[in-house]
Amino acid sequence: MTTNAHGPAQVVGVPVAYGLETFRDRTREQNDVLRDLADAHTRVVTIVGRRGIGKSALAARVANSVQTVQRWRIVNVSSRTNGLSVERIYLDCARSVGGEAEQELLSVWTSGKTMVDKLMELLSVFAETPCLLVLDNLEDRLTDTGEPVDDELRDFLDVRFRVHHRLRALVTTQVPIALAPAMRRYESRLYLDDGLPSTDGVALLRELDRDGEAGLHRIPDEELARAVRRVHGVPRAIELVFGALVEDYLTLPTLDEVLVDYPAREDMVANLAQDRFRRLDYEARMVLDVLAVFGRPVPAAAVAWVVGPMAPDLDVTVTLAKLAARGRMVTVDRTTRTFALHPMDSDLIRSELDPDGPLGSRALDRRVADWYANSKLPAPRRHSVDDVLPDRYEFAHRVRAGDHEVAAQLLNEFDEFLMWRGSAAATAVMHEQLRGQLRDPEIKLGHLVGHGMSLVGIGPLDKAAEVLREAVELVDEVGDLHLTQRATFALGDAYRLLGRLDLAIEPLNRSVELAAQLRSPEWLSRALMSLSLAHSYRRELDLAQQVAERMHEHAETADYECGRAQAYDATALVALARGHWSEVIPATERASAAYRRAGVTEALGYVSNVQGLAFAALGEYDASEAALLRGRDYGNDLNSPRTVGLCLHNLAWLHWIRGDHRKAAETAQAALAAFGMSGGNDLIAAQALATAATAMSAGDLPEAARQLWSAAESSRGNADLVPAEWLELEAVRLAAEENSRE
CATH class of the missing domain: 1.25.40 (Serine Threonine Protein Phosphatase 5, Tetratricopeptide repeat)
Structure with missing residues (x-):
């Protein structure tokens, strides 16, 4: 991967396939894709086909050609490396432009703008700059019918078809994307149904057996062609046939013997992989198991750290070198010095692991999670979303291991960090994975509060209230006053926003009492503000005014500028509800000025709305x-x-x-x-x-x-x-x- 801290990066992200020098055939398909990418009307080229058919290899070959010949920038995003999400797409595309443009895009990402507006800003940077965005294994983010699994991806697909730009997308997927008819005109779709032609499959087998170890040089082309046809020319299946031949030193099977046990059907690739891996020795299989559980490129030190307690005598470096030799089973990225399994192999190996065995998937997930725990940055050094990637990887492996309590404790430490940096949706998704899995009351309460607050920010409010009601039911059992105060405030505020005012008053009053007891100026001012607004909504204007006056006193006593803004804000709403239009305008002006001095912009929209109503009442349209x-x-x-x-x-x-x-x-x-x-x-x-x-x-x-x-x-x-x-x-x-x- 080529990067430049002071300028644009020509290539961002791990290439989505390996061994381009042994790429075979697909000349027509490659030319078709290159032609479509050059068409100004084409925004997306989608390569659709079954697993192992060579979609990623074709995409990588096209990307290499575009980068070396046409000098386009390349951004590689795959669900099998750093994850395929709109967050990842945005940040990597920003990295590709570098310099001030990158910093401006990062500011937009953390700004709190809508996802659509963020994407519009991103695409505007590529108005005249050619760039190829490779989205590999998109099926991991699609339903069986091709619908995006989340709203952010749906927004990304929608916006990129609506805006003029030169950020072309090259997508590989097993499931075609479900696009509206109006969008289909901008998509070119290539169905990669057929495997390699026999001649190219034969050439691939001979290339794999370059040193003659498998004895393929003695087999006529006709027999090799028959073997290729037997596996339907699927490139990965051809590689696995070769692996089964070259690594079985015990039975030394012939090509026919390797093939005879595997019928020509859709799951044959999986059968080949299982046979191949069963013939490995214990040390090699353990290393592969660990790589499969990681599921992404990692350095040898990471594998050694995980393996260490389970096999202290195993030389991981030597084993990885053997597995990587001739590019047979493990691939290596020499630039990043990382090792990885082919994604299909990772899936197959992981599926064979005993979940509960001493060296099963859960035990390995725990070790992998521990490695990420030891690799993450301390909190003071975290500044961007990428800075908590190790935390997020650790969380994912804790969940896979079934250690939901530990995962929840971890998430409670960094969820607010993500929320404040534009990734509230990702935070909510992680919390959703823990629903119904937690038993410890204190851990569960922290999770429910974090989940509810993320939903108050992104909606829907009904679901936020449901989660927060569950949190409030736990507060007395846990006895944590800080969490109790946050839970009751968030629930009362959610009820207020939902218009369920009778239910809002009690939790807001309790939140006020707790904030005063905890001597927290910020949370007391927030709770009083919501309480005053709730009384105004209920037309209990004397009570609303009393709370607003308390807010003024509190803000002056604590010398809290945001509190002053909130006090004027509450006062303006009371005046509006009373119909005292001339009193609303100066109160909103003072509130806006104080909010700006405090650097708090969240409430400025509400203040402007109240001001607009007052001007309308005064006839100042x-x-x-x-x-x-x-x-x-x-x-x-x-x-x-x-x-x-x-x-x-x-x-x-x-x-x-x-x-x-x-x-x-x-x-x-x-x-x-x-x-x-x-x-x-x-x-x-x-x-x-x-x-x-x-x-x-x-x-x-x-x-x-x-x-x-x-x-x-x-x-x-x-x-x-x-x-x-x-x-x-x-x-x-x-x-x-x-x-x-x-």
Whole structure:
């Protein structure tokens, strides 16, 4: 891998196949792929075929040609090396451009923008810069029907078809990607169904037996061709046939004897691999077992560390050298000095391991996890997502070993680090793997709090509340005040955001009490803020004002700038709920200024939304629109769908009162889409407002009035939405207008 700390990297990531110098045939397929990549209309070339058919080898050959002849940059991403995810794609593509552009892209990744906006920024860098992104073994990230298994990958596939760029993708997969018809025009798909032609299969066998050890030089081409046809020309099967011949020094089988026990069917590659590995000696098999459990390229020292206690006399370096000789069973990357099994071999070997044996998969996973535990960076030295890769690998192996309690303790140490660096979705996925697996109450509580807080950030809120309810049920048993305070706050805040206000008050009050007891200015201010907002939503405005005044006192006593911002924020919402419009504007201005001084941007969208409503009430429509659009942009930047939904919903009403009902309907539909991601009753209000605006555009005043009444009922109790009274007054006006027509 070529890298440059000060400039672009010509090649990023481990090449997705081995032994390009022995690559056989596929000349037509290679030319087809190169032709399609050169076509300006092609965004993705997908090579589809069964395991072992040579998809990765063809992709690697194409990448090598593009890099050496056309001087394109190459980014290799595989599910079998560092993992195939949008996070990995983004970071490696950023590394390929280097310099200031890389640093800007890394800042975007950690900014809190939506995934779509992050990807738009990434692709804009490649507007005129040719680069080939090789995505190997994509089937690991697809369902059986070809659908992406996560929303981030779905967003990536969608955005790359919508934006002009020169970041071409070359995909290998066993399962075709399920693309919408509109996207298919930008994809070229190559089905690699056939194995190598007999002549090329024969040439590959002779290349493998270069030194004549297997005696293939004495076998006529016709017999070798028959052997190739017997295994359907599958390149990896041909390699395994050779391995079975050359490594059996006990029975010294003939080629026919090797082939006779393996019928020509789809699982024959697996049968060949099992036969080959069974004939290895104990030391070699142990090394292969360890490499299979690692499942990614690792240095010899890693294998030796894992093997050490189980076979102290085994010379791992010598064994790896023997296995790597002639590229037969283990491949070596001389640049990184790492060893790896072919991914198919890793899968097959691992499947044969006894899970519970003394040298079984769980025991090896524990040793591998321990190696990563000893290799990871201390917390003060972690600055990027890549800095916690060893922690994440350790977590994966702890889970595979069935050590869920240990895995949960580990995740609880770095999940918040990932959340704050744009990888909340990855954090939630890891927590999801632990659901229902934990018994220790304290460990389980930490996991539930972390999982719930990650879901509060990315949604859906209903699921976040479900997880946090489970956490709160544990707090008394555990007795950890810090976790109890976080759990009760997160649950109360989730209920508030969901509009379930009667359920929000009790946990928020408890969270306030605990934060005061723990003398935590930050958490006390957060809890008081949410409590004041909940009272405002419930129209308990005197209580909301009392809490806001306490927030002011607390912020001054603690000299806490963010607390000052939150106090003004709460005060503004109380004034809004009272209809004291002229008091809202200065309070929101002070809140915004204090938030900026504190370096806290998360709440600026909500503040702008409140300000927009106040300007609308005062008849200052231009100022209202500017504030609401500003709030929407803050929400998009911070990946907060609820903030976006609130601002768009209220902007739709502004379009209504300005008489543009068509635009009101479009904007309300956009609000509906945003609320669909965050959940809660806001969605019902947005749907009713969108339907009312559509009816109004069609001149159906009775239906518009009915839907306005529905919108008013759904928004009642949410001070962040257009006041229900405004909607009711308009419904009454429409009814009167309809009556006057009659």
